[in-house]
Amino acid sequence: MSGASTLSHARITRTGKRRSGGWTPWLYLAPALAVLGGLLVYPIYQLGLISLLEYTQAQVSGGEPTTFQGLANYAELFGDTRFWQVLLATVLFAAACVLATLAVGCALAVLLTRIRALPRLALMLAALGAWATPAITGSTVWLFLFDPDFGPVDKVLSALGLSGFAHYSWTYDRYTAFALVLLEVVWCSFPFVMVTVYAGIRAIPGEVLEAAALDGASQWRTWRSVLAPMLRPILVVVTLQSVIWDFKVFTQIYVMTNGGGIAKQNLVLNVYAYQTAFASAQYSLGSAIGVVMLLILLAVSLGYLRLLRRQGEEL
């Protein structure tokens, strides 16, 4: 979006209760729009453009002219079985991460409401610590915990009688590598769910929960019939936020599986796009993957928006 065209449309309207302010809101918005226009909207346009070109190392260095390819890059991408494998892996991995994060986060939020202040503080602090840990250091630490030679996890598992886990390499097998990344992702993202849902439960009047307890409702029944319906708006936000985050997981995969795993077995779309562009210098193909991701996330966010609207949120 160019600033000039939007500015020319700015017209004083007096429909709302708040002042229209003429040019003032646009003046306040100008720095934000300049930054977002130049570094977000323009790159998105460029991403789309590059995905339609032939753009490899030869074109970047100026050795060959860039040529317009139309949808040829997309045709190549959709004809490649690897792309569909990666797409499937991305969707399944994100789904598993979201489900696990929500289950852990919600269960612990309910647990927080049942306990006294001291254990609650302990759990809160531990969760805040996991929340605050940068993705990259979280990845290195979990990798070390599961290290086949020096990590404590394999030692404990084999000491418990699971001798198959002595010096077991978690990153060697495709599924245990994904499982390891999943553990790290859940560890660092459940606190957001827990804290938000806990805040939501606290906002529910105590009488409602007391009534459920007096009626002899079980924990699960209370959650299903009382808490979950009342927390629906918060659960929607938390779920979609998790979907968006987990679909975009990059650092954890990149660091823990060393750039996508052995023989690229642990690629997800984000890492795939990056590796295609920067490791193989196929910038246009990488951009095409980026566009696919962008469209999927756009669809998710539009669905999110519709849900918010349906809940009667005023923007």
Add this chain to the structure above:
Amino acid sequence: MTPPRPRRIRRPWRLAAEAGALLIAAAVAFPLYWMVLSAFKPAGEVQSGTPRPWTLAPSLDAFRRVFQQQDFGRYFLNSLFVAGVVVLASALIAFLAATAVTRFRFRFRTTLLVMFLVAQMVPVEALTIPLFFLMRDLGGVVPGVGLNTLGSLILPHLAFSLPFAIWMLRGFVKAVPEALEEAAYLDGASRARFLWQILFPLVLPGLIATSVFSFISTWNDFLFAKSFLISATENSTLPMALLVFFKPDENDWGGIMAASTVMTLPVLVFFVLVQRRLVSGLGGAVKDG
């Protein structure tokens, strides 16, 4: 029926729940404990086939390796500088933008809000490709923001932290009563005076809570640093310096854990300092969603 009765019946359950909570807290905190512990272990104990959950001979060797050999202090300052600039700039820009979209009615207001929301979903990693070329071209025009400079990290992070910052600040700006604004204007305050001397201090707690997110996403960045700082190692940031300890033959786990500790600590401190505001601010942002 008196209230204490059901509570008394449930007491063993509560004790079990509390024991469970403490166990879970210990499990959740364990990776961080192991990170700090391994950073302080002597090299022989870190790379040992029988890892123990304590050490009797704490040593600063790993930290020494981190700070001396790898020019870590410089990377630390680089990271701090990039994150600091992004936090300050995004706070100011987001404050102005949030004021515009909450305290004024104008055409395209809703469209803009929807765009700020959608912008948060953009996969940053996919945009690395066009941003790489943008930074390369910018470097020829404006020195200081091209590839290999800290500017090439600041600008994209500013752009990516703004939509969320604006979205979250909206709730805080909204919470300031309209009457206050009317009163200020009646008392003869100019728009600028109201903005900076009345609204800004009132929104400041919210700004700080918002800053945590800008700070964390910038501090944690590893992709832009990896992609845009190709040859200028003096401009590297912490994540890059951490990856140095990953070696193809044998990882220096002591060094990795010490570097991870140094990198995690500032975020933890920041987080703990603002956590109360963070939670309430997040609640506000979620409710206003």
